[in-house]
Amino acid sequence: MFVVIYGMACCFLSMGSSYYSGTISTMEKRFSIPNKVTGIIGVGSEISTVLCSASLSYYASRGHRPRWIALGFLIIILFCILMLTSHFFYGPGEEALRLTEEYGSSEFVNTILNSTQKDDSLCHKKDSNCIEDTSDYKPIILFFIAQFIGGIGCSFIYAPGLSYMDDNLSKANSPRMLSFSTFLRMLGPAMGFSMASFCLSLYIDPFKKPLITPEDPRWMGAWWLGWFPMIFILLIAAFFVGIFPKETPKARVRRLKAADKGEMDAAIGDPSFQDMFDSLKRLASNKVYVYYALGSIFYCYSYMPYWSFTSKYMEIQFRQSASTSTLAMGTWPFGFSAAGVLIAGFIISKYKPSARTMAAWNFVLDYIRVAALICYALVGCDEGDRANLLTIIPSGDSCSASCDCEFVYYAPVCSSENVTYISACHAGCTEKGLDDLGRTIYTGCKCLGSFLNQTLISNETSLVSQSPSVVDGACPVNCDQQFLIFLAVMYLLRFVSATGSSSNQLLALRCVSTKDKTFSMGFSTMMLTVLVYIPGPIISGWMWDSYCLVWGKTCGVEGNCWIYDSRSLRFTINLVSAFLIFLASFFNFGIWYYAKDVKIFDEEETSATRCQDEVLDLKDKPNPTNADKQVD
Incomplete structure (x- = not known):
C-alpha cells in the first residue's frame, strides 16, 4: 500500500x-x-x-x-x-x-x-x-x-x-x-x-x-x-x-x-x-x-x-x-x-x-x-535554419538604416517572397492598414526590393519583386x-x-x-x-x-x-x-x-520463514475466516 x-x-x-x-x-x-x-x-x-x-x-x-x-x-x-x-x-x-x-x-x-x-x-x-x-x-x-x-x-x-x-x-x-x-x-x-x-x-x-x-x-x-x-x-x-x-x-x-x-x-x-x-x-x-x-x-x-x-x-x-x-x-x-x-x-x-x-x-x-x-x-x-538567418539580414541593411528599429517590439512580418522580418520597421514599412481578408498589412516597405537585389541576383539579372507590402506574422515554415x-x-x-x-x-x-x-x-x-x-x-x-x-x-x-x-x-x-x-x-x-x-538478492526464504510471516499476518486480522484458519 x-x-x-x-x-x-x-x-x-x-x-x-x-x-x-x-x-x-x-x-x-x-x-x-x-x-x-x-x-x-x-x-x-x-x-x-x-x-x-x-x-x-x-x-x-x-x-x-x-x-x-x-x-x-x-x-x-x-x-x-x-x-x-x-x-x-x-x-x-x-x-x-x-x-x-x-x-x-x-x-x-x-x-x-x-x-x-x-x-x-x-x-x-x-x-x-x-x-x-x-x-x-x-x-x-x-x-x-x-x-x-x-x-x-x-x-x-x-x-x-x-x-x-x-x-x-x-x-x-x-x-x-x-x-x-x-x-x-x-x-x-x-x-x-x-x-x-x-x-x-x-x-x-x-x-x-x-x-x-x-x-x-x-x-x-x-x-x-x-x-x-x-x-x-x-x-x-x-x-x-x-x-x-x-x-x-x-x-x-x-x-x-x-x-x-x-x-x-x-x-x-x-x-x-x-x-x-x-x-x-x-x-x-x-x-x-x-x-x-x-x-x-x-x-x-x-x-x-x-x-x-x-x-x-x-x-x-x-x-x-x-x-x-x-x-x-x-x-x-x-x-x-x-x-x-x-x-x-x-x-x-x-x-x-x-x-x-x-x-x-x-x-x-x-x-x-x-x-x-x-x-x-x-x-x-534546414528551412527553419535559413529562416532564422534571413530574418536578421535586413536589420543592418542600408534601406532600414534610417529607421529607428533597435528598440521596436519583436513583431515578425512576412513578405510575398516568404521572407520573415523582425518587424515592419525592419522591412522599412511606413504605413499600416487592413487587407480584404481582415489581416494587418504594412505598405511602403522599401527594404523588400533592396533585400532581394542583394540575395536573389542570378546571371546579373535582378529578380526583384514589385510587391511593396508585408503581412503581420512570421512566414510559415514546414x-x-x-x-x-x-x-x-x-x-x-x-x-x-x-x-x-x-x-x-x-x-x-x-x-x-x-x-x-x-x-x-x-x-x-x-x-x-x-x-x-x-x-x-x-x-x-x-x-x-x-x-x-x-x-x-x-x-x-x-x-x-x-x-x-x-x-x-x-x-x-x-x-x-x-x-x-x-x-x-x-x-x-x-x-x-x-x-x-555486491549482493542484490538474499537467499531464498525458507518455508519456516514464510510460515512465520503468514502467522504474523493472521494475528493482525481480528476475525479470521475459515480459509485463514486452514492456512494457520
Missing part, C-alpha cells in the same frame, strides 16, 4: 516539476527573463538541497520517515502558492495585452482616425525614444525564493521514501516494487506536460480575446493556471503518506532477527555527528559508490540543457508552438519510459541478475545514448517531417534508457550497508547539487544565450531571446552531451569491475 500511495504522491510531485519545465519558455517571455537568469532561478532549489539534503536525510532515517515525507509535501505546496501568486501580483503584462482585441482594436481605430499619430511598429527617423524598461526583478526574486523552498521539500521526500520502501520489503520483492513505484512516478511528467499544454493553449488572460494564434511566437499562454489543482492534489497526497507507521510489522521482525544474529547493520542507533562522520568515511572507501557518484556527475551534466529547455528546444528547432511542444514532450515519451521501467522490473524480479550483469547493461546503455544524441544533432530543419523523426528517436531512447533505471536504483541501494542507505542517497544528492545542479543550469543557460540572434530590448537592457542560431545550437548541445556520456561510461565500467561482491 505504501508503494502505491508513495508512488502516486511522487507522481504528483514530478507533475509539478514537469509543469514548471513546460511553462518556463512562456514565463521568460512574460517577465523578459534571459536563459542564464532562468538557470539562476533554478539554482535556488539546488542551494537549499545542499544545505538540507545530507543532514535531513540522515535525521529522517532515524525518525518517522512517512511523517517527514508528508512535511516535505506541505513545503512543496508553499512552493506552488508562491509560483501562482506572481501572476496575481504582476498580471499578464502590457506586451501581452497589446495583442488582445480589447486593446488592439482601439489602438488601430485611433491610428486610422488620427493619421498624425506615430506607430512605433513602423519606420520612423531616429528621433524617437527607446522603449522604457518595464522589466522587474521582483518576480525573479519571488521565483528564486519559491525554488529555494521547493528544494527543501524535495529533501524530505525522495531519499527517505526510497529507503523506507527498501527497508520494509524483502530483497526478493524490492526490484518489482521499486519498479512499480518508479512507474507511477513517471506518470507525473506526462500529466504535468499535458496540463501545461492545455494551459498554454489558453491565452495568458483567458478573459480577453487575442489577436494572434498559438502558432505565433509572441503568444503567451496561461502559464499560471495549472498551479491551482497542484495545490489541492499535493495536500491530499501529504495526508495519505503521513498516516503510515514508522516501521511495518514484518520489517520489525526481520530487523530484530538480524540484530539477534549479530548483523549490526540492521540496528540503527541514535543520530550523532560522530556517527554521521563515520558513515561518510565508509562511503568514501566504497569503490562502487564512489564510481556511481562520479559517473552521475557526467551523466547529469550531459542532460542539463534538456531538463529545463526540452520544450523550448522543439519550439526553436522545429518551429512548433509552445502547446504542441509541451504535449509532445510530456505524454508519449513518459509512456515509453514507464513501459521500460516495468519490463526491466519484471525481468530483474524473474531472472535475478547479478550486480555485474546490471552494471554491464548500464555500460551498454551509455553507448546507445551517445548514438541517439548524435542523431539529434543530425536531425534539424518542419513536421524532421519533428516526427526527432520524436521517434527520442521515444525509442526513452524506452531503452528506462530499462536501466531499476538496476541503477538497486546498485545504489545495495552497494552500501543498511544503516548508511538513506544518508548515502542524501549525500550523493548534496554532492550532485554542489557540482552539477548549481553551476549546470547557469552554464546551460549561458550556452543557449550565446547563440541568440535577436534580443528583446528596452532602454539599455536585454530581455528574453526571440530568435536563435538553431543549427549551431543544435550541434553544440547534442555533441557536448554525447561526449559527457561517453566519459560517464568509463565510470560504469568501474562499477562493473568492482560490483562482483
Whole structure:
C-alpha cells in the first residue's frame, strides 16, 4: 500500500516539476527573463538541497520517515502558492495585452482616425525614444525564493521514501516494487506536460480575446493556471503518506532477527555527528559508490540543457508552438519510459541478475545514448535554419538604416517572397492598414526590393519583386517531417534508457550497508547539487544565450531571446552531451569491475520463514475466516 500511495504522491510531485519545465519558455517571455537568469532561478532549489539534503536525510532515517515525507509535501505546496501568486501580483503584462482585441482594436481605430499619430511598429527617423524598461526583478526574486523552498521539500521526500520502501520489503520483492513505484512516478511528467499544454493553449488572460494564434511566437499562454489543482492534489497526497507507521510489522521482525544474529547493520542507533562522520568515511572507501557518484556527475551534466529547455528546444528547432511542444514532450515519451521501467522490473524480479550483469547493461546503455544524441544533432530543419538567418539580414541593411528599429517590439512580418522580418520597421514599412481578408498589412516597405537585389541576383539579372507590402506574422515554415523523426528517436531512447533505471536504483541501494542507505542517497544528492545542479543550469543557460540572434530590448537592457542560431545550437548541445556520456561510461565500467561482491538478492526464504510471516499476518486480522484458519 505504501508503494502505491508513495508512488502516486511522487507522481504528483514530478507533475509539478514537469509543469514548471513546460511553462518556463512562456514565463521568460512574460517577465523578459534571459536563459542564464532562468538557470539562476533554478539554482535556488539546488542551494537549499545542499544545505538540507545530507543532514535531513540522515535525521529522517532515524525518525518517522512517512511523517517527514508528508512535511516535505506541505513545503512543496508553499512552493506552488508562491509560483501562482506572481501572476496575481504582476498580471499578464502590457506586451501581452497589446495583442488582445480589447486593446488592439482601439489602438488601430485611433491610428486610422488620427493619421498624425506615430506607430512605433513602423519606420520612423531616429528621433524617437527607446522603449522604457518595464522589466522587474521582483518576480525573479519571488521565483528564486519559491525554488529555494521547493528544494527543501524535495529533501524530505525522495531519499527517505526510497529507503523506507527498501527497508520494509524483502530483497526478493524490492526490484518489482521499486519498479512499480518508479512507474507511477513517471506518470507525473506526462500529466504535468499535458496540463501545461492545455494551459498554454489558453491565452495568458483567458478573459480577453487575442489577436494572434498559438502558432505565433509572441503568444503567451496561461502559464499560471495549472498551479491551482497542484495545490489541492499535493495536500491530499501529504495526508495519505503521513498516516503510515514508522516501521511495518514484518520489517520489525526481520530487523530484530538480524540484530539477534549479530548483523549490526540492521540496528540503527541514535543520530550523532560522530556517527554521521563515520558513515561518510565508509562511503568514501566504497569503490562502487564512489564510481556511481562520479559517473552521475557526467551523466547529469550531459542532460542539463534538456531538463529545463526540452520544450523550448522543439519550439526553436522545429518551429512548433509552445502547446504542441509541451504535449509532445510530456505524454508519449513518459509512456515509453514507464513501459521500460516495468519490463526491466519484471525481468530483474524473474531472472535475478547479478550486480555485474546490471552494471554491464548500464555500460551498454551509455553507448546507445551517445548514438541517439548524435542523431539529434543530425536531425534539424534546414528551412527553419535559413529562416532564422534571413530574418536578421535586413536589420543592418542600408534601406532600414534610417529607421529607428533597435528598440521596436519583436513583431515578425512576412513578405510575398516568404521572407520573415523582425518587424515592419525592419522591412522599412511606413504605413499600416487592413487587407480584404481582415489581416494587418504594412505598405511602403522599401527594404523588400533592396533585400532581394542583394540575395536573389542570378546571371546579373535582378529578380526583384514589385510587391511593396508585408503581412503581420512570421512566414510559415514546414518542419513536421524532421519533428516526427526527432520524436521517434527520442521515444525509442526513452524506452531503452528506462530499462536501466531499476538496476541503477538497486546498485545504489545495495552497494552500501543498511544503516548508511538513506544518508548515502542524501549525500550523493548534496554532492550532485554542489557540482552539477548549481553551476549546470547557469552554464546551460549561458550556452543557449550565446547563440541568440535577436534580443528583446528596452532602454539599455536585454530581455528574453526571440530568435536563435538553431543549427549551431543544435550541434553544440547534442555533441557536448554525447561526449559527457561517453566519459560517464568509463565510470560504469568501474562499477562493473568492482560490483562482483555486491549482493542484490538474499537467499531464498525458507518455508519456516514464510510460515512465520503468514502467522504474523493472521494475528493482525481480528476475525479470521475459515480459509485463514486452514492456512494457520
